[in-house]
Amino acid sequence: MQLDLYHVFYVTALEQNFSKAAKKLFITQPSISHSIKQLEERLGIQLFIRTSKGVILTKEGETLLNYITPIFGLIDYAEGKIAELINLESGHVTIGGSDSTCKHFLLPKIQTFQNMYPEIKVKLQHGSTPQIVEKLTNGMIDIGIVHLPINENEINIIEYLSINSTFIVGKKYKALANKTVALEEILNYPIISFSETSSTRRFLEHIFHNQGLIVKPDIEVGSVELLIECAKIGMGIAFVTKEMVLKELSEGELFEVHINELIEERKIGLITKKEIPLSVAANTFFNYLLEK
Structure with missing residues (x-):
């Protein structure tokens, strides 16, 4: 009762x-x-x-x-496991990630996976890295795709992808793409970045901090699409994951600004909860993600 x-x-x-x-x-x-x-x-x-x-x-x-909430999340998980035992031809997996990681790294995989396993339903939940970790801990998702590093004792972490970060501009500031720019010179222009809670923003601040500089973006956006559009129309210099703007760079809509400092690679990881095995469907999808 x-x-x-x-x-x-x-x-x-x-x-x-x-x-x-x-x-x-x-x-x-x-x-x-x-x-x-x-x-x-x-x-x-x-x-x-x-x-x-x-x-x-x-x-x-x-x-x-x-x-x-974690209690009922676990109850939902248990009911899902029982359903799979009853009918092995059905199943579902819920994966969480940011809008940009879902769009650029997950959706192509999901499309081919569902062609292979049409009986398995794939659900997506979006959020920042801290939000995805919380959703996993509470049992709301099976798998998370997040920016590393993270420090959590209750989850398993597997490095999944290496990504590169860069500065980009539109045609208004195209001249900056024709030379190597000192990092401190970037501060002379309007800077476009994600909000301060995002891992990309923290990485941007880390780059400047290592050179004894403080960066305070003039424009904060909530999605990579909006960031790209702001850069295109000449609102400033945007800091972004390079793999997410390859199309715009190749078509001459955006231009890469090279700085005189090496920007280290970042890692994207897959996370699952410790001590709770993945369902058959989730484990199948997880292994598919790891295939090269």
């Missing part, structure tokens, strides 16, 4: 609406309200605040949700 109450709370917190939670759980809305009231009385706290559009979590409710 206690687990049922927490399950009702968990689904309601995700749906943020009593009616939607009732429909998902195949019970009535009064049953949802009664279960939430029981749990609130048991814990001695208020879990939700009613609004005109539904409900929102209180601070105490948010704390409870953070603790029980």
Whole structure:
């Protein structure tokens, strides 16, 4: 009975609406309200605040949700494993990564994999490297593709790809591509980068810090597509993974700016959770990713 109450709370917190939670759980809305009231009385706290559009979590409710999410993630995982035992011809894998890594490194693999295994469903979840690590820890994804290094004791890490970083410009600053530029000279131009929470931004700051310099980007963007467009129209010098702009470089839409410092390669890794084996479907996809 206690687990049922927490399950009702968990689904309601995700749906943020009593009616939607009732429909998902195949019970009535009064049953949802009664279960939430029981749990609130048991814990001695208020879990939700009613609004005109539904409900929102209180601070105490948010704390409870953070603790029980991994539990229900593991329950979902267990149910998935049982389903595979019943029907070996079905299965699914959920993989998480940033928008850019999914687009440039995962989607081509997913397309060919699904041609080979049409019965296996592949689901994608996006997020930054810290968010993907959290999703894996909470049991929301099977496999993560992240920028290395990361320090986590609960996950397995395998180096997957080496990538190169570079500075790029549009036609407005094309003259910079015809010479070798000192790193400090880059600071004389508007700099375009991802937000400060991204691993690419931290790597950019690391490059300048090693030379005793501080970089403060003038323009922050949330996707590689927007970064590319900003560079194209001449808004400044963009810092980006070179493999993601090869097409634009080859077609003369963007130009690479070479600096007088060697930019070290970065690593992209595949991560899985320790002590929890991958499902048959997830393991098949994981091994396929590792094939060269």
